[in-house]
Amino acid sequence: MEFRDLKTQYKALKNNIAKAIFEVLDEGSYIMGRQVHELEKMLADYVGVKHCITCANGTDALTLALMVWGVKEGDAVFVPDFTFFATGEVVSFEGATPIFVDIDKDTFNMDPDKLEQSIQLVINEGKLNPKAIITVDLFGLPADYNKIEPIAKKYNLLLLEDGAQGFGGRIGDRKACSFGDIATTSFFPAKPLGCYGDGGAIFTNNDNWAEIIKSLRIHGKGKDKYDNVRIGMNSRLDTIQAAILIEKFKAFVEYELDEVNRIADIYTKELNGIVKTPVVPDGFYSSWAQYSIQCKDEAERNNLMEYLKQQGIPTMIYYNKPMSKQKAFSSEEYEPKFTITEQVSKTILSLPISPYLNNINLNNINTIIKGAI
Structure with a gap:
């Protein structure tokens, strides 16, 4: 018995996936090929946001969001205490301080009341600058954005939805990866929508942030890859993985x-x-x-x-x-x-x-x- 049965899924989708891969091989555009852009449009339309920018993995997606916001040393970023290491790791990687927030006993997601208590504690101590909140849609269930979004606005904090496990979830008519100021997801194979390697994506309605993230994911490029206008990273989704995700996304929705x-x-x-x-x-x-x-x-x-x-x-x-x-x-x-x-x-x-x-x-x-x- 498989824990997350990717083998049976592959058997069900094998012919379509094989065809999609061979199309990439025939076209010969292995990095940022047309399938990458097709996937980004499909996912943005599904989630209901203006921009989807794919990248190499879910951790990079979180990092790119914090980079575009200029998160730095001296900033406090509030994260749930019960989640995968990457959610806190990316905060420390930018030099900021992760503030761990306890969870709700029933949903396992960040407790909004504990979040507000933690924000007030940091403000009262005055050592750090409260900058952002990273929520996690744990195990597929969206965090309580009905309560957390007003808290973010009340304290003028940026809100980043870590939807690595939550793609496909929703609250009412709002889908996961549409909450907060920026949202991210992961296409790690065992995720609700996974590829056959690593992959990730960033979602936002902010035009300026979207353009900067597109630059940051390709070495901070300007008008072309040899025009570098900022310090970025190498974080692109391979075309073959995008082609696989297009086929898997169809089954996911259907x-x-x-x-x-x-x-x-x-x-x-x-x-x-x-x-x-x-x-x-x-x-x-x-x-x-x-x-x-x-x-x-x-x-x-x-x-x-x-x-x-x-x-x-x-x-x-x-x-x-x-x-x-x-x-x-x-x-x-x-x-x-x-x-x-x-x-x-x-x-x-x-x-x-x-x-x-x-x-x-x-x-x-x-x-x-x-x-x-």
């Missing part, structure tokens, strides 16, 4: 998103009351990058994980250590005390999920968990 939600609904129906199942608030829609349950304590979680492994069922722990506890951030003075993040990291367990998880395996997983608990 049936994958609906199917992964059907599977998540079955998990929740069967496991609710046995373990703590994920919460999707009213009006929210998840793209289910992960389906993550919570056990009553760390021992139960670890025992269940081992038992499922013995039955041939793969699981993962996202994430077993808060960001603030990572050694790389040990010098930061803004470390939360005992938090929801710390509790969740000891009890969370992610189960296999993908649009291609068949009903036999799904029922087997549910039956085994019920028996084990």
Whole structure:
């Protein structure tokens, strides 16, 4: 059994993907070919923003956003304490200070109340300049932008949506990667929309920022690649990956998103009351990058994980250590005390999920968990 069944997905899309790749090979434009621009337009139209700028990976996408905003030493950037390392890493990479914010116990996303408390703390201490907020659409569920966007405006902070796991999610009619001032996503293979390597994208409605990001991703180019007007980086999406993503995006929109939600609904129906199942608030829609349950304590979680492994069922722990506890951030003075993040990291367990998880395996997983608990 696969944790995220990319093999079955490939079999379903094999002919279309092969045709798309051979078109790139026939055309011979391997970097920034026409498929890159076609993909950018498709994704911008789907999300509902003016600009989509692709790049080499999701981490670069975050970095490019912070670069265009001029985030620097002395700035404070507020990030959730429960997420992948890259979200905090890019802040430190720009010389700024990540301020870790605790999460909501049900959604695992940044807690808006804790966010405002953290902002006020930094303002009152007066050591750092509050600059931006990076939210994360964790496991496919958009953060609570209904509450976070007003907080950003209240304190005049830039808002960056890290939609690496959230592409396809939405709140009401607003889709993930349309929130905040800039949004980013990742096309890492296991993401809701993934390629066969690394890839990423930046979304914004700001014309000026879009033009600067296009320059920054190609060595700060001006009118051509030998006219360099600013210090940038080399972060382009390969044409072959763009061609693959175009074909995978069609399947994503046509049936994958609906199917992964059907599977998540079955998990929740069967496991609710046995373990703590994920919460999707009213009006929210998840793209289910992960389906993550919570056990009553760390021992139960670890025992269940081992038992499922013995039955041939793969699981993962996202994430077993808060960001603030990572050694790389040990010098930061803004470390939360005992938090929801710390509790969740000891009890969370992610189960296999993908649009291609068949009903036999799904029922087997549910039956085994019920028996084990």
